[in-house]
Amino acid sequence: MRHLLSTMDLGRDDALAILDTAEQMAAVGEREVKKLPALRGRTVVNLFFEDSTRTRISFEAAAKRLSADVINFSAKGSSVSKGESLKDTAQTLAAMGADAVVIRHGSSGAPARLASSGWIDAAVLNAGDGTHEHPTQALLDAFTMRRHWARLHGTESAGTDLTGMKVVIAGDVLHSRVARSDLWLLRTLGAEVTLVAPPTLLPFGVESWPCTVTYDLDEALASRPDAVMMLRVQGERMHSAFFPSVREYSRRWGLDDVRLDRLDALGLTDTIIMHPGPMNRGLEISARAADSPRSTVLDQVRNGVSVRMAALYLLLSGENSTDRTPQEQPR
Numbered sequence: 376m377r378h379l380l381s382t383m384d385l386g387r388d389d390a391l392a393i394l395d396t397a398e399q400m401a402a403v404g405e406r407e408v409k410k411l412p413a414l415r416g417r418t419v420v421n422l423f424f425e426d427s428t429r430t431r432i433s434f435e436a437a438a439k440r441l442s443a444d445v446i447n448f449s450a451k452g453s454s455v456s457k458g459e460s461l462k463d464t465a466q467t468l469a470a471m472g473a474d475a476v477v478i479r480h481g482s483s484g485a486p487a488r489l490a491s492s493g494w495i496d497a498a499v500l501n502a503g504d505g506t507h508e509h510p511t512q513a514l515l516d517a518f519t520m521r522r523h524w525a526r527l528h529g530t531e532s533a534g535t536d537l538t539g540m541k542v543v544i545a546g547d548v549l550h551s552r553v554a555r556s557d558l559w560l561l562r563t564l565g566a567e568v569t570l571v572a573p574p575t576l577l578p579f580g581v582e583s584w585p586c587t588v589t590y591d592l593d594e595a596l597a598s599r600p601d602a603v604m605m606l607r608v609q610g611e612r613m614h615s616a617f618f619p620s621v622r623e624y625s626r627r628w629g630l631d632d633v634r635l636d637r638l639d640a641l642g643l644t645d646t647i648i649m650h651p652g653p654m655n656r657g658l659e660i661s662a663r664a665a666d667s668p669r670s671t672v673l674d675q676v677r678n679g680v681s682v683r684m685a686a687l688y689l690l691l692s693g694e695n696s697t698d699r700t701p702q703e704q705p706r
């Protein structure tokens with residue numbers, strides 16, 4: 376694996392290698408000294424053309440825990456406002472010695488363009504591109520689900536997949552790169568996926584995707600899912616014509632207190648509630664649902680550091696995870 380651009384292109388073996396390596400990284404995170412020397416002397420550039428809290432900071436934390444140097448670039452306040460192109464921006468940062476470029480961009484395909492262009496000689500990691508993909512979010516979601524699935528079955532997470540797990544992904548599917556990346560990865564790992572959205576927030580051609588599609592959240596919850604992923608309503612990418620009223624959206628497609636209580640009434644004691652963040656509390660998810668014991672929102676954030684450590688390690692160390700563990704790297 377040279378780059379990490381999408382989960383559609385990620386094979387099962389590579390996905391499991393990242394998840395299994397992330398388990399090892401999580402064990403490092405529980406130690407008193409959380410740092411590994413694995414990427415000492417390497418430089419990771421965070422190249423963010425769109426806002427981010429979780430992804431940018433967890434990539435930075437991940438790189439630092441592996442002892443890499445980190446350069447943070449935000450388009451706001453940079454020479455992008457003077458018209459500098461992606462090519463010139465990337466080459467400028469690469470000239471400062473980037474071994475990996477983590478890129479978030481508003482245009483779908485920008486990371487793939489950077490990886491295939493020959494402009495820079497660095498590993499490219501997609502941190503979210505337009506409405507296309509967000510592969511490390513999907514990996515951390517799968518990591519969180521796999522731990523839950525393993526706990527339910529009394530097994531170890533490492534080496535296992537999600538065969539038989541039922542996952543509902545609900546909300547603004549149209550604009551969601553998380554929904555796409557989650558779907559491709561969850562299917563690769565053997566989970567069954569149901570997408571729920573208002574008709575105006577489903578993409579053209581969704582019928583051909585490998586999942587069940589419905590407009591009815593209550594019907595999807597009655598199918599007894601093991602995990603319910605609520606998606607953020609992406610107002611910044613939306614024209615008003617797409618959107619039911621806020622009141623209607625929250626009543627029909629929100630995980631409100633009534634639906635939260637219905638999970639109990641249905642006997643779904645082990646169903647987890649997920650959200651990639653940032654959350655619109657009171658719109659797609661109620662505060663009580665977001666803060667309930669079922670919620671894995673903060674676990675997802677925590678697991679994001681381990682997953683991003685694993686991705687950086689596997690791309691930059693040149694090691695196959697089965698050959699040598701990160702802990703065995705020379706100091």
Ligand code: CP
Binds near residue numbers: 427431503653
């Ligand atoms: N989930 C996610 O990508 O969050 P940020 O936009 O804060 O990075």
